[in-house]
Amino acid sequence: MSSDHDHLFKLVFSHPAEAAALARGVMPPEAVELLRLDALAPLSAESIDDALRVSLSDLLFTAPWLDGGYAQLMLLFEHQSSPDAELPLRALEYTLRVWHLTRAERQRLPVVFTVVIHHGPRPWSVPRRLSELYDAPSAALEAMGPMLPELKLCVLDLAALDDAELPGQGGGRLALLLLRHAHEGKLWDLLGAHMPLWRSLLAEHGEHDAMGLLQYLWRRSDSAPPQALRAAIQASLSPPNQEVFMGYADQLIQQGVEIGERRGEHNGRVALAVELLTDRFGPLPSWAFEHLQGADNDELRRVLREHLGAPSLASLLERSS
Numbered sequence: 001m002s003s004d005h006d007h008l009f010k011l012v013f014s015h016p017a018e019a020a021a022l023a024r025g026v027m028p029p030e031a032v033e034l035l036r037l038d039a040l041a042p043l044s045a046e047s048i049d050d051a052l053r054v055s056l057s058d059l060l061f062t063a064p065w066l067d068g069g070y071a072q073l074m075l076l077f078e079h080q081s082s083p084d085a086e087l088p089l090r091a092l093e094y095t096l097r098v099w100h101l102t103r104a105e106r107q108r109l110p111v112v113f114t115v116v117i118h119h120g121p122r123p124w125s126v127p128r129r130l131s132e133l134y135d136a137p138s139a140a141l142e143a144m145g146p147m148l149p150e151l152k153l154c155v156l157d158l159a160a161l162d163d164a165e166l167p168g169q170g171g172g173r174l175a176l177l178l179l180r181h182a183h184e185g186k187l188w189d190l191l192g193a194h195m196p197l198w199r200s201l202l203a204e205h206g207e208h209d210a211m212g213l214l215q216y217l218w219r220r221s222d223s224a225p226p227q228a229l230r231a232a233i234q235a236s237l238s239p240p241n242q243e244v245f246m247g248y249a250d251q252l253i254q255q256g257v258e259i260g261e262r263r264g265e266h267n268g269r270v271a272l273a274v275e276l277l278t279d280r281f282g283p284l285p286s287w288a289f290e291h292l293q294g295a296d297n298d299e300l301r302r303v304l305r306e307h308l309g310a311p312s313l314a315s316l317l318e319r320s321s
Contacts, residue, residue, distance in 0.1 A: 005119065005182065008175055008216045009077045010059065011209055012201075016040040018172035019061055023073055025167020026115055026156055035071060036064045043072065071111040072098060078118045079179075085126040085133075087116060092130055092151045114151075119158040119179040128153045171201030171209060178216065187217050188225035195232065207241050218248045223272070227279035230308075246308070269300050276304065281313040291317045 013019050020037040027035075043060040059075040074094060078084065091114040099109045118124050127133055130151040134141055141148070156167070158180040166176045174197035181190055191198060202210050214233070217225075225233070234242050270292050277292075278284055295303070303316060310316035 004216055004219050005079045005179060006077065008179065008213065009117070011212045012171050012175040012205075013059055013075060014042065015171075015205060016042060016061060017204070018168065018170070018175075019059065019073065019075060020063075021169040021172055022075070022117075022156075022167050022176075023063075023113075023115065026154055027113065031113075034066055036066060039064055040073070069106075069108070069110065071113060074112060074114045076114060076116045078116055079120065083118060083120060083124060083126045088127055088130040088151050088153055089133060091153060092149065095151070114153055116153050116155045117158070117176075117179075118155055119182065121159065121183045123160040124155050124157045128155055169200070170197055170204055171213070173197055174201060175213070178213075178220075182220055185221070187221055188223070188229060191217065192226065192229045192232075198233075199236065202236060207237060210237070211241055211244065214245060214248065224276060227276075269297070270295075273300055273303055273307075276307055277313065277316075280307055280310075284313070288313060288317055 013022065017040075020040045023037055023040070024032050040061050040063045043062050058077070061073040061075075062070050063073060064070045074091070076087065076091070078087070084090070091112075094114075095112040098112050102110060130149060131141060131145065134148070136144075158166070158176060161180070163177060163180070166173055166180065168176055174191075174194055177190060177194060177197075178187055181187060198210070201213065224230070230245075234245055237245060273292050273295075274284060274289070277288065292300070292303070307316055
């Protein structure tokens with residue numbers, strides 16, 4: 001499911017405003033003051049020749065300096081459990097290619113600043129500097145250091161940060177929160193705790209991005225969102241997208257039933273029904289537990305399918321009695 005992470009990252013951070021907010025949080029403040037990050041503009045990967053094609057999850061931008069000229073910002077999204085140990089070399093190759101391509105039109109070399117966003121389950125453990133890849137005694141490297149090529153990656157290591165330390169704003173910050181906790185589950189609870197960021201995403205980027213983020217949540221979760229959160233999300237969407245959202249809910253509920261059937265875990269299916277009905281109607285009385293425990297697969301399917309539209313618990317469970 002790594003493509004899910006790639007899609008969310010590119011969906012949100014392809015917006016220059018989100019990339020700029022992230023850059024402000026990780027670049028040296030002295031450099032930020034001299035860059036016009038409010039004028040950050042995307043650079044199409046197609047502008048790089050076939051000699052060095054960046055991956056689909058890499059994002060490229062340009063930003064002008066206050067005094068003229070421009071810098072390039074490259075966002076590399078690394079989601080593998082074992083990061084690429086040669087990323088410093090990869091960043092240097094890209095930088096060299098940019099310099100070769102711009103040499104004919106400029107006398108001086110543009111700055112290329114590389115930010116690696118890492119969201120593996122464990123903290124970053126591979127080289128951040130090009131010099132760490134050299135095959136030479138450390139004493140020799142120390143002596144020759146100023147005479148050798150060097151490049152240090154700026155690594156935003158989500159696994160090593162607290163939630164409060166994450167950079168960004170609005171949708172970008174929400175995306176980083178979801179990526180940081182994607183390995184833990186309970187993403188719906190995380191969204192519920194950060195609804196102001198959800199509303200900011202909607203206001204700044206519209207329902208297309210909001211629905212893309214919801215799709216990520218559906219694909220990375222094994223349960224439906226709590227009833228109160230479902231209602232809040234549904235109320236924030238237009239009628240057509242409300243239907244799509246509720247369709248996702250029905251699909252996830254059905255998947256939960258099918259998984260339970262394949263495993264032969266009747267208690268698991270009952271537990272799912274208890275959780276959803278408790279969200280919908282509050283604590284369940286003993287007769288409701290007895291009804292669910294004695295229900296067959298067809299009855300559990302009906303209850304899970306119809307619980308959102310039922311006016312009361314009694315009308316839902318006593319319908320088949």
